[in-house]
Amino acid sequence: MQYTAIKLIKRPGLQITPDIFETVTLATPELEDQQMLLKQTHMSLDPAMKGWMSEDRNSYIPPVELGEVMRSSGVAEVIESKNEQFPVGCRVVGMIGWTEYAVSTGQGLQILPPDVPAEAVLCVLSLPGLTAYQGLMEIGKAAAGETLVVSGAAGSVGAMVGQIAKAEGLHVVGTAGSDEKCRWLVEELGFDSAINYKSDDLYKQLAEATPDGVDLYFENTGGPVQHIVYGRMNAHGRIVVCGMIADYNTDKPSPGPNWINMIRRRLTIQGFAMPDHWDNVPAMTEKLSAYLMGGQIKYRAHKLDGLESAIEGINLLFTGGNTGKLMVEL
C-alpha cells in the first residue's frame, strides 16, 4: 500500500519555509515478527518542533536528522499486527512522525482506552498536559492559595497549566495575544483574569491582576510579560521556563532581566523539558485523566486537514494564529 510522508531535508532559517520539507510516497513493507502497521488519525503540531528541526546537538533531545521523516506525536490505529500486545483495532499514542502510516514494534507507544477522543489525547494526555503538570506541580511546586501567572495561556501548554492550577486552588492570571483568547480563558476555562499582552497598559493590568505579587510564573513566551512579572515576584518565588516562543523566530534573542532580584527575593528559575521526565508519565497520566473525567479540564482543538497541511500550518504557532491546540486530522 502506498502512503505519503514528509521528510526534513534542510535546517530552518528564522522562519519555517516549505522548502525545508520533501513530500514522499512510500510503500508499506511486509511486517516482521513483533511489528504492526499504524494508520495515524491525528498528528500534533507543537512549538518545540522548531527546536527539533535545528542543528543544536546540545539541546534536550537530538535534532531530527536530514532525510528523516519529521518528528511528531500523534494518535494512530493498529490496522495490521504481528504483535499480540497491540491487536488490530486498538489505538495508540506516541511519537509517530509526519506520515500517514508507520511500522512500529510498539516501543514508546501507549495503548489508549476506547472512550477517550483523539483530541483529548493530544490536548490533555500527551505532551501539552504532561508538560503542564510536570512544570507546574513538580518543578514549580504550586501550592493552593498562591498566585500564578502563565504566559502564552491560550497555547496548548498554557491552557492546561491554568486549568490544573485552578483545580489545585491557585489564583490564576494568564496572558495571551488577543481579546478573544482572553475571553475564552476567563469565560470557558475559569481563569481569574486574562490579559492581552499587546495592551498599552500591560504593566498596570498585570499589577492590578496580581495585588499580592506573584509566587509562580510559568513562562511560555518571553517578551514584555517576562520582565514585568519578574519584577513582581514575591520572596521565594519560582519561575518555570517551558517555552520562549517570542524568541524562536529571531536571530537576536531579547535580553533577560538583571539578576539582582534573584537575590533580593531569593527566586528560583528553572528550565525543563519533558524528555528528562518520562519516568513520571504514568503517574501524571493518571492525574490528568482524573481532571479530565472530573470536568476540571476543557480543551479546544484547532484542526488542519490532511498531512500536507502541516507544512504551512505549523507557522500558525509562531504567529499566534491558532485557536486551540494545533493538530492535523488525517
Place this chain on the structure above:
Amino acid sequence: MQYTAIKLIKRPGLQITPDIFETVTLATPELEDQQMLLKQTHMSLDPAMKGWMSEDRNSYIPPVELGEVMRSSGVAEVIESKNEQFPVGCRVVGMIGWTEYAVSTGQGLQILPPDVPAEAVLCVLSLPGLTAYQGLMEIGKAAAGETLVVSGAAGSVGAMVGQIAKAEGLHVVGTAGSDEKCRWLVEELGFDSAINYKSDDLYKQLAEATPDGVDLYFENTGGPVQHIVYGRMNAHGRIVVCGMIADYNTDKPSPGPNWINMIRRRLTIQGFAMPDHWDNVPAMTEKLSAYLMGGQIKYRAHKLDGLESAIEGINLLFTGGNTGKLMVEL
C-alpha cells in the same frame, strides 16, 4: 565610659558617600540583669551593606533605619557581664554594628573558642564562609568531578567558595579583577585556573579553562563573565546567585541573558541570602572549622584601622581595591 559609633542618617545614592553617616559619641549605660558590655575588636565590611542601607523593604532583610547605628558583623570581647552564659573575657561573633562598644543580652551571638584568630572568624567562620558553604553545597549541590566557575573569586565569599570546592574535589576556575589577584588564587589558594575579567580575550580564556563546559556557576559579580559562562553551561547545570557587585553602584542594571538556554540545557538559577538559612549555621560552622583545621582553607584579611576608617573604606569593595576580606581593626 564614652565611645564612638556611626549612625546611618541618609539613604545612599549610586555611591556610598561620607554624608550619609554621622559619627556620634555615646556613653555606656549601667548594665541591667542578663546584659553585658562588648568591646568590638574586629568589624567586618561586606558588599551586602549597600543593600542594607537602601530603602528596599522587600529585600531579604529589613533596611537599617535612619538614625540607627549601621549594621555589621564583628568579633568582640566581653568586658563587663551580668549574664553568666557570657563571662568577662570570652569572645563572641555576631551582628554588633559600627560601634566601639555595645550592650547585648547575647541574642544572636556565638561564643568563640579561644584559639581561633579574629581574622579567621571574620574570613571563614562568619558571613563569607557560611555564605560560600550554603551556596556551593546546599543550593548548588556541588559534586566531586564537576567544573565550577566562581566570579569575584578573590572576594571574601569567592575565595571561600573556590577553596571549599577544591576540598570537595571539583575543578575550580575563578575570575577576578587583577593579575595579582589571579596569581594569589592559583598559587596560594590552589584554584585550577584564574582569569582576569578585564582581559581582551575573556571569552577565549574562559573557554580554554572549561574544556568540559561548566556544571556550576557561583555568581558574585554580574558583568561579562555572567553571559559567557551562561553560554557554556552543561545540561542540568546550576547557577547560584549570591552577589551582583558590578550592578550595585549603577542605576542602570545590566540585562541578564536570554532564557532560551534555560530550556535547552535545563538549567536552574537560584538566588539566596543567608538570613533564610540561620538554622543551618551550627552544622556549617562545624564543616568550616574542619576545613580550617585541616589546612584546606587559607584567608587574607585587608585591615583598616579604627572605626571611622569604615566610612571611606567600604568603597574599596566596589572599586575592587581591597586585597582580601575587608575589615576594620578597632
